[in-house]
Amino acid sequence: MTKNDRANFGSKMGVILASAGSAVGLGNVWRFPYETGNYGGSAFIIIYLGCVILLGLPIMVGEFVIGRRSRTNAAGAFRVLAPGTPWRWVGRMGILASFLILCYYSVVAGWTLEFVAEALTNSFVGKTPADFVASFDEFSTNSWRPLIWLVVFLLLTHFIIVQGVEKGIEKSSKFMMPMLFILIVVLAGCSMTLPGAEKGIEFLLKPDWSKVTGRVFLGAMGQAFFSLSLGLGCLCTYASYFSKETNLTRTAFSVGIIDTFVAVLAGFIIFPAAFSVGIKPDAGPGLIFITLPNVFQQAFSDAPILAYLFSVLFYILLALAALTSTISMHEVVTAYLHEEFKLTRKKAAWMVTSACMVLGTLCSLSLGVLKGATLFGLTFFDLFDFVTAKLMLPFGGLFISIFIGWYLDKKITRQEITNEGSLKVPTYKLIVFILKYVAPIAISLIFIHELGLFK
Ligand code: PFF
Numbered sequence: 100m101t102k103n104d105r106a107n108f109g110s111k112m113g114v115i116l117a118s119a120g121s122a123v124g125l126g127n128v129w130r131f132p133y134e135t136g137n138y139g140g141s142a143f144i145i146i147y148l149g150c151v152i153l154l155g156l157p158i159m160v161g162e163f164v165i166g167r168r169s170r171t172n173a174a175g176a177f178r179v180l181a182p183g184t185p186w187r188w189v190g191r192m193g194i195l196a197s198f199l200i201l202c203y204y205s206v207v208a209g210w211t212l213e214f215v216a217e218a219l220t221n222s223f224v225g226k227t228p229a230d231f232v233a234s235f236d237e238f239s240t241n242s243w244r245p246l247i248w249l250v251v252f253l254l255l256t257h258f259i260i261v262q263g264v265e266k267g268i269e270k271s272s273k274f275m276m277p278m279l280f281i282l283i284v285v286l287a288g289c290s291m292t293l294p295g296a297e298k299g300i301e302f303l304l305k306p307d308w309s310k311v312t313g314r315v316f317l318g319a320m321g322q323a324f325f326s327l328s329l330g331l332g333c334l335c336t337y338a339s340y341f342s343k344e345t346n347l348t349r350t351a352f353s354v355g356i357i358d359t360f361v362a363v364l365a366g367f368i369i370f371p372a373a374f375s376v377g378i379k380p381d382a383g384p385g386l387i388f389i390t391l392p393n394v395f396q397q398a399f400s401d402a403p404i405l406a407y408l409f410s411v412l413f414y415i416l417l418a419l420a421a422l423t424s425t426i427s428m429h430e431v432v433t434a435y436l437h438e439e440f441k442l443t444r445k446k447a448a449w450m451v452t453s454a455c456m457v458l459g460t461l462c463s464l465s466l467g468v469l470k471g472a473t474l475f476g477l478t479f480f481d482l483f484d485f486v487t488a489k490l491m492l493p494f495g496g497l498f499i500s501i502f503i504g505w506y507l508d509k510k511i512t513r514q515e516i517t518n519e520g521s522l523k524v525p526t527y528k529l530i531v532f533i534l535k536y537v538a539p540i541a542i543s544l545i546f547i548h549e550l551g552l553f554k
Contacts, residue, residue: 113273114341114342114345114350115350115353115354116273116276117337117423117427118328118334118337118350118354119276119353119354119357119358120275120276120420120423120424120426120427121328121333121334121337121423121424121426121427122326122327122328122354122357122358122424123276123279123357123358123361123420123423123424124204124420124421124423124424124425125204125207125208125211125417125420125421125424126322126325126326126328126362126424127326127358127361127362127365127420128283128361128362128365128387128417128420129207129384129386129387130322130325130326130488131147131322131326131362131365131366132365132366132369132370132386132387133381133382133383133384133386133387134318134319134322135147135303135366135370135380136370136373136379136380136381136382136383136386137318137381137383138310138314138315138318138319139307139310139311139315140302140303140305140306140307140370140380141302141303141304141305141306141307142306142307142308142310142311142315143311143315143318143319144303144363144366145306146311146315146316146319147319147322147323147362148359149319150319150320150322150323151323151326151327151355151358151359152355153533153537153538153541154320154323154324154496154500154533154537154538154541154542155323155324155327155329155355156351156352156355157500157529157530157533157534157537157538158329158330158496158499158500158534158538159327159329159334159351159354159355160347160348160351160516160530161499161500161502161503161534162329162332162333162334162335162338162499163334163335163338163341163347163350163351163515164338164347164503164507164511164512164515164516165177165180165335165338165499165502165503165507166332166334166335166336166337166338166339166341167338167339167341167345167347167515168180168511168515169339170339171339171438172190172194172332172336172339172431172434172435172437172438172439173190173193173194173197173331173332173333173335173336173431173434173435174187174190174191174193174194174332174435174439175190175435175438175439176190176332176335176339177189177190177502178190180507180511181502181506181507186498186502186506189495189498189499189502190332190335192331192491192494192495193330193331193332193333193335193431193491193495194331194332194431194432194435195491196330196331196487196491196492196495197331197332197333197428197431197432198428198432198451198454198455199458199483199486199487199491200325200331200428200483200487200488201425201428201429201432201451201455201459202455202458202459202461202462202483203459203462203479203480203483203484204421204424204425204428205249205252205253205256205425205455205459206245206249206459206462206463206480207384207421208249208252208418208421208422208425209245209246209247209248209249209250209251209252209463210238210239210245210248210388211414211417211418211421212248212251212252212418213238213244213245213248214388214392214414214417215411215414215415215418217392218395218407218410218411218413218414219411221407223392223395223396223406223410224396224403224406226392226396228376228377228378228389228393231388231389231392231393232378232385232389235385235388235389236385239385239388239466239467240466240467240468240470241467242464242467242468245463245466246460246463246464249456249459249460249463250456252418252421252422252425253425253452253455253456253459254452255422256422256425256426256429256452257429257448257449257451257452259422259426260426260429260430260433260444260448261444261445261448275416275419275420275423276357276420276423278412278416279361279416279417279419279420280357280360280361282409282412282413282416283361283364283365283368284364285409286368286394286398286409286413287364287367287368289394289398289399290367290368290369290371290372290375290394290398291367291371292398293371293372293375293376293394293397293398294375295374295375296371296372296374296375297371297374298374299369299370299371299372299373299374299375299380300367300370300371302370302374302380303366303367303370313545313548313549314549316545316548316549317489317493317545317546317549317550318489320493320542320545321488321489321492321493322488324488324492324493324495324496325487325488325492326358326362327354327355327358328424328427329492329495329496330491330492330493330494330495330496330499331431331487331491331492331495332431332495333427333428333430333431334354336427336430336431336434337427337430339434343518343519344518345518346518346522347515347516348516348524348526348527348530365387368391368394369386369387369390369391372390372391372393372394372397373386373390375393375397376390376393376397378390378393384480391410391413392410395409395410395413429448429451429452429455432447432451433447433448433451434447435447436450436451458483461479462479462480462483463480464479465478465479465480465481466478466480493542493545493546494546496538496542497538497539497542497543497546500533500534500535500538500539500542501539503531503534503535504531504534504535504536504538504539505535509531512531513527516530
């Protein structure tokens with residue numbers, strides 16, 4: 100494809116939904132609650148919200164500027180805008196990060212399919228909270244079942260990617276995002292009325308600042324980047340499909356608001372229910388998978404048909420939300436291989452899918468038979484998560500803000516943000532100021548403090 104015949108998203112709504120489809124996923128419903136649980140609740144959420152507003156939104160606008168201006172994949176974008184400089188390594192690091200996240204994210208995405216199957220076969224009925232914990236442990240440490248779902252999930256992602264941008268990505272986002280949103284609101288309402296839910300609500304609303312350390316800041320910053328799909332050129336790649344009329348700032352704000360709402364609401368589903376049934380908030384990656392089935396069983400104990408319908412619908416929508424995110428990660432790597440190495444899209448996609456199957460298998464087995472194989476004290480699954488979310492993405496964000504704030508010609512930034520002067524963007528100066536000073540300083544300070552770079 101040449102620059103001019105690249106595909107575009109078909110409509111304004113399509114742009115927002117596809118970007119929100121990338122942002123909203125397991126990061127909101129699975130990772131946000133378990134990180135909130137790990138880091139002690141409300142104070143983490145407040146710092147997270149600070150990171151979204153202060154770092155996430157301006158950096159998202161920055162990624163949009165880079166992507167739409169260059170109209171190419173994440174690595175190519177830096178080559179086009181900063182030819183002959185090492186900036187292209189920022190794009191390459193992002194592509195590697197996308198690939199690594201896809202590997203372990205697809206494992207959890209596969210778990211959602213297992214839960215769709217369990218919901219469909221009505222197998223939550225009659226189980227106690229302890230049964231849910233035991234059966235999740237048995238499933239996630241099993242050597243075969245999670246692998247089968249991993250392969251199925253990667254193949255689903257693969258076939259949508261091969262269909263291309265508009266048909267595949269845009270259409271699938273359009274109907275599932277609003278449905279997921281409505282269901283999450285309903286479930287949060289149900290969860291908050293369970294007996295003993297108040298403790299969970301308190302956990303979410305009453306900050307305990309004594310628990311806040313540098314690690315909490317690094318965790319919150321990493322979660323903000325992860326959840327908003329930032330720092331790895333994903334939204335930059337999507338922005339390369341935006342049209343000239345897309346309002347970059349408004350799109351970034353809409354995506355940020357939708358993403359944050361879903362994450363916080365997911366917290367209001369999980370924690371009231373977890374406290375209600377006595378599951379510890381720091382139960383780790385299995386948290387939502389052991390807590391949610393209880394919500395369906397208990398909130399609808401008088402109406403089993405509703406319990407059935409809601410659980411089936413919820414897991415299908417969760418799987419679809421994960422799918423629109425895996426598509427976006429896959430697209431970053433596929434677009435790179437396709438455009439930079441002149442491979443056909445199909446061949447590029449197959450390379451990504453098969454490599455992910457191999458590394459994803461390693462991540463999946465590291466929760467069971469390979470639990471003992473650790474590096475720096477972390478299993479493969481945890482290592483992939485740590486290296487990407489807590490190191491590569493914030494580093495990517497740091498470099499993107501320096502690129503826009505200090506390297507890129509201001510005229511280009513202004514032209515892109517104001518659509519060649521046709522839009523009034525009152526936050527323009529603030530965004531540029533944040534990208535120039537606030538984001539680089541804040542991200543560096545968190546790194547220096549937490550990683551002990553100067554100790
Ligand atoms: N933002 C996605 C989520 O919250 O589930 C995860 C993700 C998608 C991360 C795409 C990075 C990415 F490039």
